[in-house]
Amino acid sequence: MSLPSLNPRTDAQLVGLGLLFMRVSAALLMFSAHGLPKLLNWSAELQRIEDPLGLGPHVTLLAALFAQVLCPALIALGIACRLACLPILFLLLVALLLVHPDWTLEQSQFGWLFVILFGGLLITGPGPLVVRLSRRS
Numbered sequence: 001m002s003l004p005s006l007n008p009r010t011d012a013q014l015v016g017l018g019l020l021f022m023r024v025s026a027a028l029l030m031f032s033a034h035g036l037p038k039l040l041n042w043s044a045e046l047q048r049i050e051d052p053l054g055l056g057p058h059v060t061l062l063a064a065l066f067a068q069v070l071c072p073a074l075i076a077l078g079i080a081c082r083l084a085c086l087p088i089l090f091l092l093l094v095a096l097l098l099v100h101p102d103w104t105l106e107q108s109q110f111g112w113l114f115v116i117l118f119g120g121l122l123i124t125g126p127g128p129l130v131v132r133l134s135r136r137s
Contacts, residue, residue, distance in 0.1 A: 012128075019127030023081065026117040027072035030088065035068035052098040067091040075121065078130025085122040089115060 038045045051060045067087040074084040
């Protein structure tokens with residue numbers, strides 16, 4: 001049984017608003033909870049960051065900053081949204097499966113919710129409400 005439709009145009013607008021809300025809120029949460037603290041505490045983060053892929057702490061921290069600062073900004077704006085989800089999902093899966101494999105579901109639920117959010121955006125794309133970079137003639 002499905003809910004009655006308001007009308008196709010209104011439904012499409014609501015889906016667009018829902019994707020905008022999901023994009024912006026997930027991106028802001030990723031940036032504020034993970035990206036900004038790493039930016040503000042670079043030296044301390046460099047000393048304690050895990051390096052499960054053996055890239056070295058500098059490269060690992062730069063990759064984390066790319067995934068937690070630049071990619072969320074692109075996603076919030078709707079620019080290259082699907083592509084920008086990939087580094088975030090890679091980082092999350094490395095953290096959950098390699099760095100913290102001993103975490104219980106209760107301990108890792110925040111990370112898995114990020115996987116669900118950014119995985120959903122990878123599947124759906126940004127929706128119609130995005131910043132357009134092309135010029136109109």
